[in-house]
Amino acid sequence: MNGLIPPNSVDFEKLVIGTCLIDQRGLKEVFRVIGDNQEVFYNPKHREIYRSMYFLASKNDPVDMMTVIRQLKKTGELNNAGGDQYIIDLTMGVSSSAHIEYHVRVIWEKYILRKVIEMADFMKLRAFDDKTDVFSVLDYTEKQVTQINSYLSGQKPIKSFFDVHQEFIEYVKSETIPGVPIPFKKLQEENQGWQNSDLIIIAARPAMGKTALALKLAKHAAKNDFPIHFFSLEMANIQLHKRLVADELEISSNRIRKKTFTENDIQKVYSNADFEHLPFYYDDSIFVWEEIKARARQVHEEKKTKMIIIDYLQLITTKQKFSTIDRVTFVSRELKMLAKELNIPVIALSQLSREVEKRPGKKPQLSDLRESGAIEQDADIIIFPYRPEYYGIETWPDEDEELSTKDQAMLITAKNRHCGDSEVIIGWKPEYQRFHDLEETNFEYRKNEYTATAEEAFGKPDDLPF
Template sequence: MENPSANIKTNFKPQKINTVNRGKLPPQAVDLEEAVLGAMMIDKKGLNETIEILQEEFFYRPEHQYIFAAITTLFNESQPIDLLTVSNQLRKDGKLESVGGDFYLIGLTQKVSTSAHIEFHARVIQEKYVLRKLIEISSNIIDKSYDDTSDIFELLDEAESEIFKITDGSLKSSYMDSKSLVFQAIEQIKAMSEKEGLSGVPSGFTEIDKITSGWQASDLVILAARPGMGKTAFVLSMAKNIAVDSKMPVAVFSLEMSSVQLITRLIVGETGIKSDKIKKGTLTDAEWKQLYTKVKGLENAPLYIDDTPALNVFDLRAKCRRLVSQHGVKLIIIDYLQLMTTRDKGASGNREQEISTISRSLKAIAKELNVPVIALSQLSRAVETRGGNKRPLLSDLRESGAIEQDADIVTFIYRPEYYKLDHWDDEEATPCAGQAEFIIAKHRNGALENIRLRFIGDQAKFTDLETESFDFGEPVMLQSSMNDGDDLGFTASSEEAFGSGFGPEQFGTPEDFNTDDDDVMPF
């Protein structure tokens, strides 16, 4: 019997299985590699710039990696670089025969006559290496994406971390030799002498900067206090000092207050108008004029505010990477640590373990991005039950001892006035009205100190003790926006925050500025 299906025609064709690498070579520029190496051996011009651009692994061919390593060794030892010295160095390294002997080196020098375009060629070599790395990263991500056991959030974090290393230009070995590290340390010491002893980001508070030399890159700084002491007011005062006065980009992640509330606090501090009048909008004509004039000092300052509630450490890391990469942020502030969350299912239900994970993650972010991270933290109620002056201790850190362990610096804010005390507990019984103490309780790389500051309650700001008010200098403006397409949850513009015109309706009612957090202080 004839099979009916035998006469049925079909257009079905077997699908071809394509792979990423079939019929393709990895991105490379071997001819430019030869030209760059040859130019290095015949002309010193442009050598310094090329050495900074290129790294050994950037070269596609292994023999070119060996030759570049020999040139780098000679450069670091301040030796002349030419055909003979490179040949001798390769012989010392046992690599001369591996690269093809002196004949190959001679061939490299004969292919070029000048180093006029050596920097451009070096950039192309770098680009080819980046493309090869992207292919490698993408292949790894594809393989892990097909693995059902892969954790999606860990995979996303790994992918973004690897891509960030490329965009940040930090594609280099994870280790450095002692000579390179000593050179970097000396350069840092020189920089400190030029900046009057400040090697980090200045806080704007004179005595604090003397002790810390500024907030140091990769440090995790914990600022802890009981509710009402003024943690938020202190970091906002510091953010103003850095972003407006020093014009250094600062990022503030506020898990408690909205971005408009934070900006309004800054407006109160800058204008000197009482907070009650700002909240109610009951300003006189003269005060409105003063507001218009003074607020210009905030509009273009490099201050970026994210008020995403219950922010988790994965999202925080992603946002911080983009801020550092796109805007060159020099300091990250988090208000406050206990309001953060994790996606670690293993820590679910164990708050101490969750806080430990958050603390470790913040330290990892500071180290990865090489910027200081300042995280606010609550103190336990043990402070309130203690007798005496109720000055906070390290043991009062709330919910986890890991915070103290992970932090490079642990600081406290203490105001005796909050506890109805009218004088300090020193020998002179100095009056403490309108004053606060900034306590450095742990300092991994420096001294411990108690520093007194002035606290202006009705303006919610801190200043140096001998300073009556802020010196705002020349007006500059506040940028609370990201570039177009940066969907990070930041305030889009100053007009979006304040409205197109300034008036009582732009500042809302007193209820608009209430917060559920217990860190409520005189506004």
């Protein structure tokens, strides 16, 4: 460290150790913040003393000056801890644990600074190594920064049943939507928005509208001030944008593709200022998972993104050499871990196998997912967009009466960790590449079980019995 003394506060360490030896309340507060991490203490004597205190507490033995000295003698570490007189001196001048929380936070912050220096030195060595891949260095750096941020809050205290139930009561009373809003009424009611840390898979055969559906979800979220990061591994940014324009401004996608705009089309494009400023961020330049993850973290930090969408999963490559199945398994698990790390929903599009088209009715099911084992296991929600009209099926199958499939689609929720599976009929306007909610129909929504809303169960918020 070029002769510099690492950050430390030995005087505060003495106060903390001395307080722990004479006050059980102070001891509990220190254990809550530090836990079993004696490395928080810079002075090696204090590390030995703390290690003995924590060992005694773990056995439900009393922790005080005499029991700690006795334990250090048993382990042969008393001299390394400064001797019995040093331990006695630590308790001198300590009257209570009134300021113990402040004292322990001071030494905790010094420890964090030492960890920052240690990590920076290690990252510098890796960066100087010609054999090190740049993205592995970036990934390691991101992980260490995340770890340091978690250190800053120390260890969170456990919560009682009462504490958590009070949080639940506030959740029930709240009138706000806790998740990223969904543009389809029935899915919104069912899920209450896309929830943080969830991995949502949208899977279908080509031409079913996976990308159109993903764009619909993204645009709706962005219009409600939820910043969206959209990774497109298949289409260029401008192609995606053309689809969004067709949907939002109701300009025929054919006219956009052929540049046969009407005067009304042009007027719509130039006059829609709100649409120009959506918090929607495109990314079509990277395909390797390690790079995608690093970019996702960076944009999340800079733009405060609330949801990530990736189109599509099977196109993601990796730095490591995997078989196809192992690669998809790895990426699927990494997507779920990214959702948990950033604490936002991640939507990934996925291809289905050709087995769908061998089945009468062409209706997809979970076994049709390519490399379905890993995806099905990691996903919190799996949705299949299904348009029977594409296959020449004119009426909805398995119904008592004939209901036309023209300009309609079904969103099949085949897996949902939070509630049961469901089927929702929505509209499809091919000229605008747009999915939309339908008005009331005879066949709009089916769910395996009914779940009451908070208002139905308890009444309006003012009437809640809490």
